[in-house]
Amino acid sequence: xxxxxxxxxxxxxxxxxxxxxxxxxxxxxxxxxxxxxxxxxxxxxxxxxxxxxxxxxxxxxxxxxxxxxxxxxxxxxxxxxxxxxxxxxxxxxxxxxxxxxxxxxxx
DNA sequence: TAAATGACAAGTG
DNA sequence: CCACTTGCCATTT
Numbered sequence: 001x002x003x004x005x006x007x008x009x010x011x012x013x014x015x016x017x018x019x020x021x022x023x024x025x026x027x028x029x030x031x032x033x034x035x036x037x038x039x040x041x042x043x044x045x046x047x048x049x050x051x052x053x054x055x056x057x058x059x060x061x062x063x064x065x066x067x068x069x070x071x072x073x074x075x076x077x078x079x080x081x082x083x084x085x086x087x088x089x090x091x092x093x094x095x096x097x098x099x100x101x102x103x104x105x106x107x
Numbered sequence: 108t109a110a111a112t113g114a115c116a117a118g119t120g
Numbered sequence: 121c122c123a124c125t126t127g128c129c130a131t132t133t
Contacts, residue, residue: 003130024115035128037115042131044114058114066114076114090121 002047005033009043016057019084020100021093023061030102041066056080057100063093 002010008031016022028036040058048055056079060066065073077087085098 005130025117028115033129035116036130038113038128039115039130041114042112046131055114060114061116068114072114 005031005036005039006043006047008032009036009040010047010051010053013044013053013055013058014051015102016054016100018054019098021057021059021080021085021095021098022100023059023095024066025061026099027058057083059093063095064091 009027012022012027012030024037024040025034027040028034031040033039044053044055044058047053056076065076067073067076073091077091080093081087085093088094
C-alpha cells in the first residue's frame with residue numbers, strides 16, 4: 001500500500017508542466033518530506049509503469065539525468081529535448097531556466 | 108526485527 | 121568542476 005508521502009509525490013510529478021523539470025529533493029519537499037529525495041526514486045521505479053507519470057521531467061540537483069543505464073539516459077534526454085528542454089554541454093540542464101517553481105509551494 | 112538497497116543531496120578536498 | 125564520503129528514509133528481503 002502506498003503511503004501518503006508516495007501519493008503526494010505522484011501528485012506533484014503529475015503536475016509538472018511540459019517543458020519544465022523538477023529535482024528529486026524539491027519534489028520530496030513539495031510532497032511534505034524534505035529528506036525524502038531517495039524515496040522519489042523508488043516511486044518512479046515502481047509507479048512509472050502503472051501511472052503515466054512524466055518521470056523524464058525529474059532530474060537531480062546538478063541538472064543532470066541520474067539514470068544509471070545508458071539507454072535510460074539517452075531516452076530521457078530525447079523526451080526532454082522534444083519538449084523544449086535544452087541540454088548545455090555535458091548533458092546538463094540549465095536549472096535557472098527550466099526548473100519548475102510552483103507558486104503554491106510554501107518553501 | 109535487523110540489514111541491505113537506492114533514478115538523491117550536501118559537504119569536503 | 122570532478123570524485124569521494126556521509127546523511128536520509130521508505131521499501132524490500
